[in-house]
Amino acid sequence: MRYAYTVAQTRALENATMATVGEATLMQRAAHGLAGRAADLLARTRGTVYGSRVMIVVGPGNNGGDALYAGQRLARRGCSVTAVRALGRPHPDGLAALLAAGGRLVDGGGLSVDDLAGVDLVVDGLLGIGGRPGLPADVLALTAAATVRGLPVLAVDLPSGVVSDTGQAPSGSVHATRTVTFGCYKPGHLIEPAASRCGRIELVDIGLDLGGTVPALAAWDPDDVATHWPFPGPTSDKYARGVVGLDTGSDAYPGAGVLSTHGAVYGGAGMVRFLGAQRSAEIIARDLPNVVFGDGRVQCWLVGSGWGERADGDRAVADRVASGLPLVIDADGLRHLPDRLPGTVLLTPHAGELARLLQCERGDVTADPVAAVRSAADRTGATVLLKGATQLVATAGTETVEVAVPGPAWTGQAGSGDVLGGLCAAVLAAGVGARTAAVLAASVQAMTAARFVGPLPPQELARHCATVIGELGRGPGGRRGEHR
Template structure:
C-alpha cells in the first residue's frame, strides 16, 4: 500500500475535479462511506433498518462526507443523530441529512450514548490540526466508555496526517474509511494504532504523476520477494555472513546476531567476535565457522561497547567492497560517507545521536529523521521501532516493513534483526530490500508465535516461518 502527503492529496483531488468542483468526489466518498457503515451495522447489529447512529460533525469537506453518507443511511431507515462539535457544518450535507429524516441535535440533547450502534467521526480531516478541543475529547472519551464503535472519516480526528504523531487527545477508531489514497498516519505509529481496520474507497484519483511518500509492504509481497535458493545453490550462492558483534562485556549480542544470520537463511556464518561467545555458539549452532574468510556481507557493531579499534574494523569492512549491516555501537565508528549498499539499523536514540538532535525530534517526525539519516551518511537506513522505516539516499519514497506485535521490543531483538538483514544482504539483494525483508520476517514470526519469546528463540522460529512460506509457494 502506498501513502501520500496532504499536499499531494490536494493536488490529486484538484486534478480529478477539474476547473470546477461539482461535488462528484464528495458523492463518491459519501457513497463508499455509507456502504462501509451499512456493512458495519449488519455485522454488529445484524441489520441496517432501525439501527441508531451518531455522527460527530466538524467543518469542511470531512464533515460533508459524513453528512452525505448519513443521509444515505437515513433513507434506508437508520435513525441518525448528527451533532455539530466543531466549526460550521457543510451546508449542503446538513440539508441533505435533514431532508432524509436525520436529526441535528446539540450535545445536551444526545440520547444515552450506549443506545447508539455506531458513531461516525466526521470532525477533522486531512486539513485539521492534531489534537482535539477539550469538549470534543470529552465526548469521544464518553463514547469509548460506552463501548460505541467509531468509524472515522478519512482519518481519526486528532492525529497528524503526515507524521502519524498523536500529540493530544484523538479518536480511536474501529474502522477508518479513507478516500482515494492512504495517508501516512494510516501506516505510522502511534496514529496507526488508532486507525483500526483501514478501508480504501476509490474516488477516481490518478496517482501516476506523484511519487508516494510511503510504500508499505504486506506479507504476501515479502514472501514473494524472499531470496529463495535454487536447487543448485551452494552455501556461497545462498550467501556467507561475517559476524563481528559482541564483546567480552556483552557477549550475548554476538550470539543473538549469529542466531539471526543462521536462521535467516545464510549459507554459512563466520563468527569473529569475542571468545566468550564461542562456546555458546558452538553448543547451539555447530555449523558456524570461527575463522575469517570469504563473505558476501558483513555484520558489525552490536554489543561492541567502547571498542578501541572500532573505526579500523568498520573501515576495513567497507574497503572490502562487500555490503554490510552496521548496528548499535558500530554506527558511531562509521566513516563520514558509506556506500548505499551498506545498511544502518539505528533505533530512535541512535539515529538522534547520528543527526545531533533530540530523540523526541526523531519520534515526532520519523520520516524526516530517517531520510536525514540516509542523506547524511550515504547509506540505507532502517529506523527500528513500532513502525520500521527504510530510507535510501536520493529516493523520496520511504518503505515500511510489515508491522508486528509489541513483544519484539525487547533487549536483543535488534541484534537478531541485524543477523536476519545480513543474511538477505549476503544473498545478493540490495540493502533496502534486506532491511524490509529482515524486519518483516521478524515481525510476522512474532505475530505467528505470540508471547515474550527471547530474541534468539524467535530467530529460530523465523526459520519455521520461511519454511511455511516455501511450502505455500512450492507445494
C-alpha cells in the same frame, strides 16, 4: 503493497480530479463509499441497517461534508441519524441534504455521554487529514465514552486528532473501530501510534489518478515478503545462499554476538563465519556447531552489535566499508561512521541512535520518523532501517520510504535488534539489495512474533524465523526451492 501519500500530495491529487469532475462529484463519491461501509458495519454489529441509530460528530470542512452526505444516505435507508455540531459550522449543503432526508442537528455543547444510550454507530467526521492534533475535552469525552461502551466508531478518512503526515496520535484523539479513507492511503494509516487508532482501514476509490505521483510510503504485506524472499533453488550451494561474516559482541556484551549469529543462521545464510568476541564465540560453539570460526570467504558483513567502547572502532568500520562487500552496521558500530557511505551499507539504528547520528533530540525522531530516516539516508549515503513500532527503510535520493510488515510489541526487548542485524546480513549475503533486504528482515521478524505470540526471548524467536520463512516458501507468494 499499500502506498501512502502526504497531505500536500493528496490535496494536489484531489484538486486535479475536481478540475475534471467537480468538487460535488468527488464528495458524493466519498459519501457513497462511506455510507456503504457504515451500513456494512451496522449489519455486522446490529444485524440490520433499518432502524439503527447513527450519531455523526461533525466539524467544518469537507470531512464533515462527506459524513453528512453519508448520513443522508443512511437516513434514506431507515436509520435515525443525528449530526452533532462539535466544531465550527457544518458543511452547509451536506447538512441541508441530511435534514431533508429526515436527519437532525444538535449542538454538541448540550450533549453528555448519556446521549450515547441507544446509539448503534458513531461516525467521526470532525477533522480531516489537515486537522490539528488532539481534540477538545468535551468531544474527546464523547468519543472515548463510545469506545468504553463498545460502540463501533467509524472514522472518516483518518481518526480525528491524529497527525496524517507523521503518524503522531496525542492522547486527545479518536480510537476508531474502522477507518474509511478516500482515494489513497495516508502516512498516518501506516505509522504508529496513529495506525493503531485507525482500526480496520478500508480504501474507497474516488477516481484519483495516482500514476504520476511518487508515494511517500510503500507498506509491505506478507505476500510481498514471500515474493521477494531469496529462496534457494535446486542447485544452490552455501555460497549461493551467502556467507555472513560477523564482527559482533564483546567481553562486556557477549550476548549481542550470540544473538546476531542466531539471526544469521536462522535467517537462512549458507554459512556463518564468526570473527567477533571470544566470550561470544565460546557460547556460539556450544549452541550452534554449524558456525565457522576463523578467516575465510565472506559475502556480507555485520559489525557493531554489542561492541561497547571499542578503541579500534573507526578502523574496523572503515576496513569493512573499504572491502566493498554489503555491510550492516548496528548499535555501537554507528558511533564510528565515516563521513560518507555507499548505498550498499545498511545502518540499523533505533530512535535514540538515529537522534545521535542526526545530532538532534530523540523526540525529534519520534515526532516525524519518516523525515528523520530520510534525512539520515541523505546525510550518510547509506540505506537506513529505523527500528521501532513502525520500521522504516530509506535510501539516499529516494523519495519513497518503505514500511516493513508490522508485528506485536513482544519484539520490544533487549536483543531483538541484534537478531534483526543477523537477519539483515543473511538476506544481503544472498544477493538482495540493501533496501529490500532491510524490509524483508524486519518483516520476517515481525511476522514471526505474530505467529509465535508471547514474551519469547529473542533467541527463541530467531529460531522460529526459520519456520516462518519456510511457510512463506510454500505460500501463494513464494516458490519453494526457487532462488530469486
